[in-house]
Amino acid sequence: MSVVNHVIEHNVCVISMANKPVNALSKQIRVGLIEAMHVALNNDNVNAIVITSELALFSAGADITEFSGGDLSPMLPEVLDVIENSTKPVVAAVNGGAFGGGLELALSCHYRVTVEGNKVGLPEVHLGILPGAGGTQRLPRLLPAAQALQMIVSGAPTKASHIPSLFEKVVDASSLLKVAIELAVDVASKPIPRASDVKLSMNKETEEVISQTQAMVDAKSRGFFAPSHCIKAVKAAFELPFAEGLKREGELFMECMNTPQARAQQHFFFAERAAGALPTIAKDTATRDIKSVGIIGAGTMGGGIAMNFANAGIPIVMLELEQANLDKGLSVIRRNYENSAKKGKLSAEQVEQRMAMFTGTTEYSDLSDVDLVIEAVFEKMSVKKDVFQTLDKVCKPGAILASNTSTLDLNEIAQSTSRPQDVIGLHFFSPANVMKLLEIVKGEETSDEVIKTSMKLAKTIKKVGVLVGVCFGFVGNRMIEVYGREANRLMLEGATPEQVDAVIYKFGLPMGPFTMGDMAGLDIGYFVRQSRQEFIKHDPSYCTVADELVVAGRVGLKAGKGVYLYESGSRKPIPDAEVIDIAKRRASELGIEQREISEQEILERCIYPLINEGANILSEGIAQRSSDIDVIYVYGYGFPVYRGGPMKYADEIGLSQILERMKHYQATLGEYGEHWFTPSPLLQELVKNEQTFASYQAK
Ligand code: NAD
Numbered sequence: 001m002s003v004v005n006h007v008i009e010h011n012v013c014v015i016s017m018a019n020k021p022v023n024a025l026s027k028q029i030r031v032g033l034i035e036a037m038h039v040a041l042n043n044d045n046v047n048a049i050v051i052t053s054e055l056a057l058f059s060a061g062a063d064i065t066e067f068s069g070g071d072l073s074p075m076l077p078e079v080l081d082v083i084e085n086s087t088k089p090v091v092a093a094v095n096g097g098a099f100g101g102g103l104e105l106a107l108s109c110h111y112r113v114t115v116e117g118n119k120v121g122l123p124e125v126h127l128g129i130l131p132g133a134g135g136t137q138r139l140p141r142l143l144p145a146a147q148a149l150q151m152i153v154s155g156a157p158t159k160a161s162h163i164p165s166l167f168e169k170v171v172d173a174s175s176l177l178k179v180a181i182e183l184a185v186d187v188a189s190k191p192i193p194r195a196s197d198v199k200l201s202m203n204k205e206t207e208e209v210i211s212q213t214q215a216m217v218d219a220k221s222r223g224f225f226a227p228s229h230c231i232k233a234v235k236a237a238f239e240l241p242f243a244e245g246l247k248r249e250g251e252l253f254m255e256c257m258n259t260p261q262a263r264a265q266q267h268f269f270f271a272e273r274a275a276g277a278l279p280t281i282a283k284d285t286a287t288r289d290i291k292s293v294g295i296i297g298a299g300t301m302g303g304g305i306a307m308n309f310a311n312a313g314i315p316i317v318m319l320e321l322e323q324a325n326l327d328k329g330l331s332v333i334r335r336n337y338e339n340s341a342k343k344g345k346l347s348a349e350q351v352e353q354r355m356a357m358f359t360g361t362t363e364y365s366d367l368s369d370v371d372l373v374i375e376a377v378f379e380k381m382s383v384k385k386d387v388f389q390t391l392d393k394v395c396k397p398g399a400i401l402a403s404n405t406s407t408l409d410l411n412e413i414a415q416s417t418s419r420p421q422d423v424i425g426l427h428f429f430s431p432a433n434v435m436k437l438l439e440i441v442k443g444e445e446t447s448d449e450v451i452k453t454s455m456k457l458a459k460t461i462k463k464v465g466v467l468v469g470v471c472f473g474f475v476g477n478r479m480i481e482v483y484g485r486e487a488n489r490l491m492l493e494g495a496t497p498e499q500v501d502a503v504i505y506k507f508g509l510p511m512g513p514f515t516m517g518d519m520a521g522l523d524i525g526y527f528v529r530q531s532r533q534e535f536i537k538h539d540p541s542y543c544t545v546a547d548e549l550v551v552a553g554r555v556g557l558k559a560g561k562g563v564y565l566y567e568s569g570s571r572k573p574i575p576d577a578e579v580i581d582i583a584k585r586r587a588s589e590l591g592i593e594q595r596e597i598s599e600q601e602i603l604e605r606c607i608y609p610l611i612n613e614g615a616n617i618l619s620e621g622i623a624q625r626s627s628d629i630d631v632i633y634v635y636g637y638g639f640p641v642y643r644g645g646p647m648k649y650a651d652e653i654g655l656s657q658i659l660e661r662m663k664h665y666q667a668t669l670g671e672y673g674e675h676w677f678t679p680s681p682l683l684q685e686l687v688k689n690e691q692t693f694a695s696y697q698a699k
Contacts, residue, residue: 004032005054006039011047012184013040014177022060023053025101027072030079033105037082048184049086051109052093052177061100064127067257067266076101076133077246080108084194089187093180095173099157100124104131107138110192113169113180114160121157125226127269128262128642132253136233137245141198142166145206145238149213152230196242206238223508224642225261260652264644267694268634271627271645275466276455279624287453288398290460294319294373296387298329298360301404302376304432307333308461310357311433317359317366326360333358336433364394372457374426376404379527384408385416392417400450402426406477407528410443410470420445424454427474428463429636430520437635438463439474466631469622472532475629476636478617479646482676483610484525487513488543489672492587494594495602497563498575503602508640513606515573517546518562526550541672544586545579604661611650611658615680618647618696626693651692659687 003019015036019029033051040046053059066072083090083105092098092109098120106112106120114120122131122139130136131152140148143163151158160170171179210231217227229252236248256262294317295306306316310333320326337351346354359366367373373395375387384403391401401423403413414420425441438458442451451467458465468475487500491514501512517525526547529536536542549555549562556562557571564573587594614629623629630645643649650658659679666677686696 002032003029004036006036008043008046010181010185011045011188012050012181013043013046013048014050014052014181015040016052016054017059018054020055022057023055023102024060024063025076025105026063026066027074030074030076033079034074034082037086041086041088046088047188048088049090050093050177050180050184051083051090051105052180053095055096057096057102058092058094058098059102059105060097061102061104061123064266064269076104077250080104080133084108084110084196086110086192089184089190089192091168091180091184091187093176094118094120094160094167095176097121097157100131100135101133104133104135104138107142107195108134110194111168111183111187112166113171113176113183114167115173115176116161116170118160118170119157120160120163120166121155122152123155123157125153125155125230126265128224128226128259128265129256130226130230130233130249130253132249132257134246134249136230136249137237137242138195140234140237141195141200141242145234146209146213149209149231149234152234153213153217153227200238202235202238210235223640225259226256226265229256261642264642264648264652267627267644267648268630268641271630271648272464274625275464275628275631276459278452278455278467281448281452285448285452287456288371288400288449290314290371290400290453290457292317292370292372294367294370294395295376296373296391297376297378298326298332299376300430301428301432302374303329303333303336304430304434305374305376305404305426305428306358307336307354307433308428308463310354312461313357314460315357315359317361317370319361319364319367321362323362326362330358330360364390367391368394368396370395370399372400372402374402374404379406379408381408381412384413388413388416388423392419398422400424400453402454404428407473407531410441411445414443414445421447422450424450425470425474426454427476429476435636436462436464437476437632438465439476439632439636440465440467441474442467442469444470464631464635466628467624468628468632469620471617471620471622472535475614475617475623476632478622479610479613479629479633480637481525481528482613483606484513484517485543485676486605486609488546489541490597490602490605491545491583492541492590492592492594493597494587495597496575496580498573499597500602500606501573503599504606506599507603507607508643510638514563518556518564518566518573519571521556521558522546522550522562523555526555539672539675541590541592544590545583548582548586549579605665607646607649608658608661608665609677611646612662612677612680612683614647614650615682615686615693618693619680619682626696647693651694655683655692656687659683 004017006013006015017023040049090109091111092106094106094114098106103120122135124131143165169179214231221227233249233252236245292315293309295302296319298318298320309316337354340346341351373391377383377387403425410425414423423443424446427439429435429437440454455465490500497514501514504512554561557566560566563579565576617623618626626647629647633639633645634641639645662677662679666673
């Protein structure tokens, strides 16, 4: 079966794409399209042409595995040239989603028809590039400037009904091909309307739209290279004739393509997809149906977790021991939904539908029939064990018993039940109804069926599930601890919190470590450190200022003061000289000489040890692949996607550079450096073998 087929009906040549699974516009399909166009153009019985797809999607766009090079001729713009300059009219029958090159293909056709509810888009900006096959020149010729810009700069899929000027007709799916052929017959002898023939010129209104879009990009896409380039390309459509505009688009495309950002964002595209793969689990492993869920604890996390299930239409039994806590938890959930309704994201009816998914209880027996229970009670082993022992007694056989613990030993929790094979960690990130990441923690005895079901469940509730193993803090929090420790140590050595936060913000994270700590609550880290004295007792400098702040009741934003001060009702951190004084005093007690610290040193000392810990995690097999760590950091901690995640960032700047700087700080920071800057054996091995994290396969 060929990837491009054609048949001739009613003097119309219907060319259909069938490159499974999504009609990626790979070389084979490009060759096929040109050949089919030539057949149609050279056949005197053909008066018009229809291009459509035999698959559910019209086309998902470029085959991005081709981005790494090779013989790619003919390139997509050449194919689109043949279509647009066809002497016989071409109708695109856009039967399903048309994205990127797929939409550009449709734009090069002379007419478009589509089906009700269909979506199209130009998502290239998410790969750090811009539409490079005429999209930035043709779309503004077919749509109002504001809509074209919005689609190109946001990369978001747009409903066909929102962009009616792009389509001749929007019909129901069953009649699409018939309508497309009828249209082709109808226009066969009419002048051909080509997007490239539309004359555009810059005017005040368009200038205004462009500058508003630029302002929006500056505010919302801080640090990203591609969005401004998208705007430049669209601007060229208004300032240059079509052919020159295409040339300019090509230049801007190449400028994007050659950036580390494009490499990083394309890496991340694959990383996200790779995270779902479970190579060690047999393909025919069954999954369990999850039709109802129990949540233990209606606090910060329990409430947020439950909302994900309500949003997915899965009923929840919510358990607290005290009725007052249950009422409080449910009222917070209602308030969250009502706030969404105020912002126009939900209707009043939808709020009620979501709330109707909840049943509150204080009785464990009400969990006897649920398919999955997620525990989100206090982070204390004895409490967790009590809960799991009770669940073991009341839950039906085959129910999955999950813990949302951030740091505790999942194997120990599992062993408190008679069914450790059914116990798994489902580690959500706060706010749990918003953050996309779900660390799925596999215990020693967790069954493949439970793992596979959990990965599938992540998709159902619109999360990105990443499988990790058991260790302190799993992947995300184990690495973040290193980063937080280093930020605190830098404060002792003379850096101010705002200086450290500014460096990290400039690097691209949404906030620095001190702002993040205040927001999460400094008490959380404090209690974790208290429970890990064995690990840190030999080092009195370890977060000593943070400990003093917590003891003084300065636990962060919720107390109005932590490392920073906060005015009532405000989340804006205000630097506090008192904290600098505490750091000075503590430094002097510990014999640490304070000094000026450069931005470069702050960045290296916060990020490189985090990467080094990532290497340890990888070599221990706690993460399946380095790209999984990247997914965890982008979706769980706001690591800038344009750097690809910490491991990709390391690969990009070179592992030898990370190793050299780790050794430098190991040698220059005294005992502290000697202990905490020990290079990971894996990092050393990879540097020796001139390998990258991406090329390393966990053994
Ligand atoms: P929280 O204090 O806001 O909520 C805990 C809730 O559990 C309270 O409402 C409490 O009444 C209830 N509870 C306590 N013991 C119970 C029991 N035996 N039976 C039923 N209910 C009980 O705490 P949280 O921040 O939601 O954290 C819950 C869990 O989630 C912890 O294990 C924590 O480590 C983990 N976690 C927290 C975050 C975060 O950022 N807050 C992130 C990821 C994971």
